Amino acid sequence: MRVLSGIQPTGRFHWGNYFGAIRQYISLQNNDQAFYFIADLHALTTIRDADLLREYTREAAIDMLALGLDPSHATLFRQSDIPEVTELTWLLMTITNMSTLEKCHAYKDKKAKGLTADAGLFTYPVLMAADILLYDSNIVPVGADQVQHIEVTRDLAQRFNSIYSEVLVLPEASVLDQSAKVPGTDGEKMSKSYGNVIEIFEAPKKLRKKIMSIKTDSTPVEDPKDPDTCSVFTLYKLFASPEEQQALADRYRAGGMGYGEAKQQLYDAAMEYFSEARARREKLADNPATIDDILQQGAQVAREKGREVLDRVRSACGL
Numbered sequence: 001m002r003v004l005s006g007i008q009p010t011g012r013f014h015w016g017n018y019f020g021a022i023r024q025y026i027s028l029q030n031n032d033q034a035f036y037f038i039a040d041l042h043a044l045t046t047i048r049d050a051d052l053l054r055e056y057t058r059e060a061a062i063d064m065l066a067l068g069l070d071p072s073h074a075t076l077f078r079q080s081d082i083p084e085v086t087e088l089t090w091l092l093m094t095i096t097n098m099s100t101l102e103k104c105h106a107y108k109d110k111k112a113k114g115l116t117a118d119a120g121l122f123t124y125p126v127l128m129a130a131d132i133l134l135y136d137s138n139i140v141p142v143g144a145d146q147v148q149h150i151e152v153t154r155d156l157a158q159r160f161n162s163i164y165s166e167v168l169v170l171p172e173a174s175v176l177d178q179s180a181k182v183p184g185t186d187g188e189k190m191s192k193s194y195g196n197v198i199e200i201f202e203a204p205k206k207l208r209k210k211i212m213s214i215k216t217d218s219t220p221v222e223d224p225k226d227p228d229t230c231s232v233f234t235l236y237k238l239f240a241s242p243e244e245q246q247a248l249a250d251r252y253r254a255g256g257m258g259y260g261e262a263k264q265q266l267y268d269a270a271m272e273y274f275s276e277a278r279a280r281r282e283k284l285a286d287n288p289a290t291i292d293d294i295l296q297q298g299a300q301v302a303r304e305k306g307r308e309v310l311d312r313v314r315s316a317c318g319l
Contacts, residue, residue: 003028004171006039006079006136009056010046013063014197015270016182016190019238022067024141024176029074035135035302036069041079041086041127045120061291063200065282077298079131082308088130089123091313095159096126105148129153134306136169147173164316168309181240183231185214200274201281211267216259225251225259232262240270 005025008257013022028034040057047053054130055077065298069076079085102108104125132140132153140150150173167251183189184196198210214232219225227233227249248265284291 001138002033002034002136004132004135005141006131007060008039009044009060011056014190014199016199019182021176026068028141029070033258036074037077037079039079045124047185058291058312061286061295062281065284071294075296075298076300077302078295081299082302082306084303084310085130085134088134088310088313089127091317092126092129092156093176095155095163100152101125104212125149125152129156132171133157133168134309137171137307139174139176140171141176143176147175157260165186167316177277181234183234185210187215187231196233201278208267211263214263221258222255224255225252232259232266236266239273272294
């Protein structure tokens with residue numbers, strides 16, 4: 001069973017990225033057939049600054065390794081280091097119906113807002129399908145809002161196989177458990193587009209300042225408070241044991257505790273939770289050659305598998 005997933009380098013990873021996806025990617029790496037890539041080609045639809053894209057791509061690789069991705073088990077690589085993926089994209093484009101792409105969420109949403117959608121955004125699902133199909137991927141972990149991309153991938157693979165021959169493996173979506181709500185500093189869903197994120201590797205002073213700025217209600221210190229409606233407590237639950245959660249919930253309901261105290265407990269819990277990852281990240285950041293070696297070795301493994309699949313596809317097409 002081969003697991004594959006990609007993550008865009010459009011900024012530093014935040015708590016929502018980790019608890020919504022990255023933590024689960026790491027847990028799936030031990031089958032020795034996990035492929036994870038930094039989707040820098042996809043990021044070109046939003047980032048048009050070369051230096052910034054390179055920085056985000058490197059930071060994404062460092063963060064993934066610091067958070068527990070083990071290159072001795074999983075293959076980590078840059079999407080742009082695999083030229084086979086762009087060739088497969090073109091071969092898939094030749095059998096892709098325009099109507100399929102017109103129905104995809106990203107294009108429809110942008111068009112509905114009256115925004116200009118370029119060809120990169122329009123054909124984005126085909127590149128994503130090539131990302132998946134190039135490695136004979138069996139399982140693709142995705143959020144519920146991304147299941148459509150796997151459906152499109154399966155449709156394209158089935159169409160290709162029906163036109164030519166059965167050469168492409170049909171992947172299955174594994175919907176990530178996103179039941180843990182990750183609110184941002186304003187109480188809304190944590191998202192870069194909302195400007196409310198708390199980055200995983202924020203500097204301690206900046207992290208504390210962000211946590212202390214989390215929006216709360218105006219309940220007086222002496223009054224009881226409801227932990228179930230408080231973003232601070234919701235975030236605290238991500239880091240704390242059941243016993244620690246119960247103890248803080250009791251403090252909320254008893255009254256006499258200000259939100260500042262709860263925010264301090266959240267800060268302490270988050271710092272402890274990511275302490276080992278922070279230490280690993282510091283070492284990795286000081287050794288850029290190590291990061292380059294890991295990405296190059298990962299690309300070599302990915303290209304070997306990708307070449308095998310692309311050769312099958314080219315032969316089926318008559319190339």
